[in-house]
Amino acid sequence: MNALFIQNIGQLVTVDPARMTADNPLGMIENGAIRFENGTIAWVGSAIEINRVDYPNSQWMDAHGRVLLPGLIDSHTHTIFAGDRANEFEMRLQGKSYLEIAQAGGGILKTVQATRQATPEELSALTLQRLKRMLALGVTTVEVKSGYGLDFESELKCLRVLQALRAQAPVSLVPTYMGAHDIPPEYQGRTDAYVDQVCEVQIPVVAEQKLADFCDVFCEKGYFDVAQSRRILETARQHGLKLKLHAEEFCDLGGAKLAGELQATSADHLLHVSDDGIAALKAGGTVATLLPGTAFYLRIKEYAPALKLIAAGVPVALATDFNPGSCVIDNLQLIMALACLQMNMPPVEVIKAVTIHAAQALDLQHDRGSLTVGKRADAVLFDIHSYNELLYRVGSNLLTDVYVAGQHSSRQQLEAQLQPVT
Amino acid sequence: MNALFIQNIGQLVTVDPARMTADNPLGMIENGAIRFENGTIAWVGSAIEINRVDYPNSQWMDAHGRVLLPGLIDSHTHTIFAGDRANEFEMRLQGKSYLEIAQAGGGILKTVQATRQATPEELSALTLQRLKRMLALGVTTVEVKSGYGLDFESELKCLRVLQALRAQAPVSLVPTYMGAHDIPPEYQGRTDAYVDQVCEVQIPVVAEQKLADFCDVFCEKGYFDVAQSRRILETARQHGLKLKLHAEEFCDLGGAKLAGELQATSADHLLHVSDDGIAALKAGGTVATLLPGTAFYLRIKEYAPALKLIAAGVPVALATDFNPGSCVIDNLQLIMALACLQMNMPPVEVIKAVTIHAAQALDLQHDRGSLTVGKRADAVLFDIHSYNELLYRVGSNLLTDVYVAGQHSSRQQLEAQLQPVT
Numbered sequence: 001m002n003a004l005f006i007q008n009i010g011q012l013v014t015v016d017p018a019r020m021t022a023d024n025p026l027g028m029i030e031n032g033a034i035r036f037e038n039g040t041i042a043w044v045g046s047a048i049e050i051n052r053v054d055y056p057n058s059q060w061m062d063a064h065g066r067v068l069l070p071g072l073i074d075s076h077t078h079t080i081f082a083g084d085r086a087n088e089f090e091m092r093l094q095g096k097s098y099l100e101i102a103q104a105g106g107g108i109l110k111t112v113q114a115t116r117q118a119t120p121e122e123l124s125a126l127t128l129q130r131l132k133r134m135l136a137l138g139v140t141t142v143e144v145k146s147g148y149g150l151d152f153e154s155e156l157k158c159l160r161v162l163q164a165l166r167a168q169a170p171v172s173l174v175p176t177y178m179g180a181h182d183i184p185p186e187y188q189g190r191t192d193a194y195v196d197q198v199c200e201v202q203i204p205v206v207a208e209q210k211l212a213d214f215c216d217v218f219c220e221k222g223y224f225d226v227a228q229s230r231r232i233l234e235t236a237r238q239h240g241l242k243l244k245l246h247a248e249e250f251c252d253l254g255g256a257k258l259a260g261e262l263q264a265t266s267a268d269h270l271l272h273v274s275d276d277g278i279a280a281l282k283a284g285g286t287v288a289t290l291l292p293g294t295a296f297y298l299r300i301k302e303y304a305p306a307l308k309l310i311a312a313g314v315p316v317a318l319a320t321d322f323n324p325g326s327c328v329i330d331n332l333q334l335i336m337a338l339a340c341l342q343m344n345m346p347p348v349e350v351i352k353a354v355t356i357h358a359a360q361a362l363d364l365q366h367d368r369g370s371l372t373v374g375k376r377a378d379a380v381l382f383d384i385h386s387y388n389e390l391l392y393r394v395g396s397n398l399l400t401d402v403y404v405a406g407q408h409s410s411r412q413q414l415e416a417q418l419q420p421v422t
Numbered sequence: 423m424n425a426l427f428i429q430n431i432g433q434l435v436t437v438d439p440a441r442m443t444a445d446n447p448l449g450m451i452e453n454g455a456i457r458f459e460n461g462t463i464a465w466v467g468s469a470i471e472i473n474r475v476d477y478p479n480s481q482w483m484d485a486h487g488r489v490l491l492p493g494l495i496d497s498h499t500h501t502i503f504a505g506d507r508a509n510e511f512e513m514r515l516q517g518k519s520y521l522e523i524a525q526a527g528g529g530i531l532k533t534v535q536a537t538r539q540a541t542p543e544e545l546s547a548l549t550l551q552r553l554k555r556m557l558a559l560g561v562t563t564v565e566v567k568s569g570y571g572l573d574f575e576s577e578l579k580c581l582r583v584l585q586a587l588r589a590q591a592p593v594s595l596v597p598t599y600m601g602a603h604d605i606p607p608e609y610q611g612r613t614d615a616y617v618d619q620v621c622e623v624q625i626p627v628v629a630e631q632k633l634a635d636f637c638d639v640f641c642e643k644g645y646f647d648v649a650q651s652r653r654i655l656e657t658a659r660q661h662g663l664k665l666k667l668h669a670e671e672f673c674d675l676g677g678a679k680l681a682g683e684l685q686a687t688s689a690d691h692l693l694h695v696s697d698d699g700i701a702a703l704k705a706g707g708t709v710a711t712l713l714p715g716t717a718f719y720l721r722i723k724e725y726a727p728a729l730k731l732i733a734a735g736v737p738v739a740l741a742t743d744f745n746p747g748s749c750v751i752d753n754l755q756l757i758m759a760l761a762c763l764q765m766n767m768p769p770v771e772v773i774k775a776v777t778i779h780a781a782q783a784l785d786l787q788h789d790r791g792s793l794t795v796g797k798r799a800d801a802v803l804f805d806i807h808s809y810n811e812l813l814y815r816v817g818s819n820l821l822t823d824v825y826v827a828g829q830h831s832s833r834q835q836l837e838a839q840l841q842p843v844t
Contacts, residue, residue, distance in 0.1 A: 084807075086814035090769055093762055133818060297816065299763055331817030334756070340515055341721055347512055385506075392508035394719065395753030396555060397819075415837045 003058040004036045004406060006381075007047055010065035013387050014044060014371040015355045025348045026387065027370075034068065036377035039405035044371055061408070066400065067387055069351065070371050071140025071378030073358035074332050075174075076244075076268050076289050076319035078181075080127045080158050081148040083114030085324050092298075108148075108182055111324050115148040115158070123161045129418070130322070130330060131169050136414040138380040138399045139332050141172040143319075143362055145216055147181025152202055155179050159211035170404060170417070172378075174362050176244060177203070177212035180224050180232050195228045199235040207239035213362075214265065216244040219255035226254045233262055242363055248272040249294075260284030266317065266361040270304045271295065278305075281314045287361040288314045290353070291321035292338040293329040306343040316345075317361040318353040337394040347391040377406035425480040426458045426828060428803075429469055432487035435809050436466060436793040437777045447770045448809065449792075456490065458799035461827035466793055483830070488822065489809055491773065492793050493562025493800030495780035496754050497596075498666075498690050498711050498741035500603075502549045502580050503570045505536030507746050514720075530570075530604055533746050537570040537580070545583045551840070552744070552752060553591050558836040560802040560821045561754050563594040565741070565784055567638055569603025574624055577601050581633035592826060592839070594800075596784050598666060599625070599634035602646050602654050617650045621657040629661035635784075636687065638666040641677035648676045655684055664785055670694040671716075682706030688739065688783040692726045693717065700727075703736045709783040710736045712775070713743035714760040715751040728765040738767075739783040740775040759816040769813040799828035 012032025019027025033050050035043035035058070052060070088106040101107050115123070127144070134142055144162055149155040155177070162175040179198045187194035206212050215236030219229035233243050242265050247255025249269035259267035260280025267273075267281055268289040281288055290304045309316050318339050321327040329335065332354060339345040339353065359369025368376045381401040384390055390398070402409050434454025441449025455472050457465035457480070474482070510528040523529050537545070549566070556564055566584055571577040577599070584597040601620045609616035628634050637658030641651035655665050664687050669677025671691035681689035682702025689695075689703055690711040703710055712726045731738050740761050743749040751757065754776060761767040761775065781791025790798045803823040806812055812820070824831050 084811060084814070086806075086808055086810040089762075089814040090810060093766055093768060293816075296763065328815050329817045330815075334817040340511075341718065344515055346515060384508075386508055388508040388512060389506060392506070392511040393750050393752075394715075395751045395756040411840075412834065412838050416834050418833075 002038050005058045006061045007033045009063040009068045011067045013069045016370040016372045036406035041373050041375050041377050067382045067384050069380050070355040072138045072354045073141040074139045074319050075143045075317050075358040075361040078323035079130050079144045081111050081115050081324050082118035111148050112150050116154045120161050131171050135171050140378040140404050143174040145176040145178040147178035150184035175212045176214040176216050177206045178216040180217040203235050214244050215241040218246045259286050265363050278312045287317050289317040289361050292342050293335045294321045294327040297327045303343045306345050315357040316353050317357040340391050347388050379403045424460050427480045428483045428485050429455045431485040431490045433489045435491045438792040438794045458828035463795050463797050463799050489804045489806050491802050492777040494560045494776045495563040496561045496741050497565045497739050497780040497783040500745035501552050501566045503533050503537050503746050504540035533570050534572050538576045542583050553593050557593050562800040562826050565596040567598040567600040569600035572606035597634045598636040598638050599628045600638040602639040625657050636666050637663040640668045648680050681708050687785050700734045709739050711739040711783050714764050715757045716743045716749040719749045725765045728767050737779040738775050739779040762813050769810050801825045
């Protein structure tokens, strides 16, 4: 039996709904302790309840009064791609339009070309390095979408790389098929024909080969409209995939209503969600996944109505949206700061949004997202005295230790694994 | 002789004014190499010019095509203080006013109390840990202001701690005396009496004991007006201190004009600087030090007019303003991203703002701020392929190696020195 006790935890922030009260909104235990056995949380409580002699075969770790949280979860990323678009960044600062950038050889098609040309080994190495960077920031579960292949072969290549990484990466990886991320260059002006391809060719194979847990669609003006999005998601559901939707990022197209109606697991972005859309999310049990890094990176002055969604009783998750164009931010801690500073979210809601609500956005709330007996032993220790400090101190990675399925790594060990990609 | 050659530098970004051209605005050398001898830069050039056999006694390092920059310089911080104000952060998000926070025991006076009560040993340990975090982000020179003591004894205590750290910290430290950071509680309503104390008691001792290089004043409505600021700065100059000024953060009081007239080394903040103020800075040779982290952290929607200052020919520096209340951001790389995303500064100007212009803001441009023969061998290596990537990838610390006066530390070594403060 592999057993570990962590003692002397200044604040053990369980985020366990069963422990949450109005006075203790994160189910926090002061001077707490936690026991992991065989990768699972076996016991959670107050340090004074423990008699060390009762556990002769445990390993013991001293948290020195620091703060323990559930492993952070990044539930929306586009982490598998090749190439970079650093030159575009400067063009955007100069006020160049999307079209001008595309005409200069930039934009998403640049990433699609590089991703199509990359070998599985190259994609695997790039993605693994990115996942390790996220882990060194305390993220133990990462959703990753395909969608830079945009043809059958390249989408499958990306999803197979993700499947292989799922077994070998130091974080948990949740793969999402997103063939409908954009209209491929070969299908310009023929979106319906591409939707046929997605529904009739790609989804059946992705589902049969169990290459993804979720299907996601970019439902937006100029991309996939509500009817096309519905067709793709309904097909995906028939084939056993769970559903996500990029909705109302640039305008209120009705994606949130569709997501709620289909009881999608999450609807993401939501900058322009209407009151009807919010009601549909609530009725459908759909998580609202907000991505403030993208508005920040694109210098849009509007953000999703986080407080309104919370007030309506919709579970709000936060994620990076990490991708090579519109949000080159892989740091979930920075997204947490943006949620406070740009969306006015209170620290308590921000912490729920990257733990229990993020788990719900991946339909994994039974298994992770809180420090609850029986759940996977994913936890992160920070060198702070109160969880508020995690939001108060912006831009510092204060992580000291990570536990993934009960396996411990120190910050130094995580950093040492970040070999430069040269 | 202690000699080191770094070879195979993909982009050697010298930021050397003598190498800058319209086509090469950062004086960048592709496939560059650099030689350090006894803590100083001895040679800079193209890797192909080097014949390795000519240097039999050098140590050689391979940069693997990565990007080398001058060590970053954070020219405005308030890094020496005790205590934290994490609880206030949430109050501010809830819309509580400065007065309400102060009445609840928060605000700057909370930091003043904690700093007065702290022992020199405590202050030294806290400050050293913060400086090590900055170094792990590539910052090799840090200006630190006193100003949370606000009485003679406590100001001297802080400055003496800084003097001791100057000899032992792994970064270069530039101490600034800022007794006029706020009106001490003992002098409420008697600002002129405190200015007497600063001018007649504090400055002479600080100068005589060589406890600071600069004197700085918070010139702002409700703090020190232009006449009081002038009196303090003129006294400081008579005693041999160099001058800085916090100017036009909340309104256009005329601080920039004063700074320019006195030929202060820098004027800092400048959100509300007028055209006359800009002209005065230009005429006085005064660096404009912009602190976008503070507007971001305080959620002010206005930023300093960076592009206007640049267009007027004023050298623009960027710094963190790291402090426990209005900007709890110790990460200069994040400030660089904010400069792009919130102030529209091009990457080239951002890099100058944390190297050569930041050196000028500390009157150290003869000694550092560019990779120029004869300057101190402070340099930082990043795991990127072009310097644009440093701005494009937001929130990732891509540093791999630091050289401080020619002494090499790997990222892993820097992280290993970040012992948690428990």
